[in-house]
Amino acid sequence: MLFFNYLYWHYVIAPVEIVKLLKNYSIATSRKFLIFGHLKTLFYPWHRLRVSDVAKPKNITDRVANVAVEAYIRLVAAIIRMTVVLFGVTVQITILFLFIVIFLAWLMWPALVFxxxxxxxxxxx
Incomplete structure (x- = not known):
């Protein structure tokens, strides 16, 4: 009877818990890297930094320079955010791959013992 209880736990209960762990790790990773938050604010200024807040434009040349600098700040912010998003997605894929390996090893473990x-x-x- 103990053997059948073990097999029930090993093949029915534990795989569900492993999948729940994968879900928790995926949620934690996406929150750690703020993947969706960075995608929503991809072209926002970095830390809300705006040149027009620091130096008020006095003439048309200053305004053009402010627009160019703000575009540059937004581009740099987009590059940084996209790098973080790509790294987060890479970590997500790595976690998924490792959980698939762990899950398959878990299912094959009793057969390997026998x-x-x-x-x-x-x-x-």
Whole structure:
């Protein structure tokens, strides 16, 4: 009876918990890297930094310079945010791959034990 309880736990209960762990790790990773938040604010100024807040334009040349600098700030912010998003997605894919490997190893573990025992017995006899 204990053996059947173990098999039930191993093949029914534990795989569901492993999938729940994968879900939790995925949520934590996306929150850690703020993937969706960075995508929403991709072209926003970096830390709300605006040149027009620092130096008030006095003439048309200053306004053109402010627009150019603000565009540059937004471009730099987009590059930084996209780098963070790409790194976060890479971590997500790595976690998914590792969980697939762990999940498959978990499912094959009892069979591996029985095969190893059978092989060991055949080597002894």
């Amino acid at each position: 095969i190893s025992l059978a092989k060991g017995i055949t080597i002894i006899f």
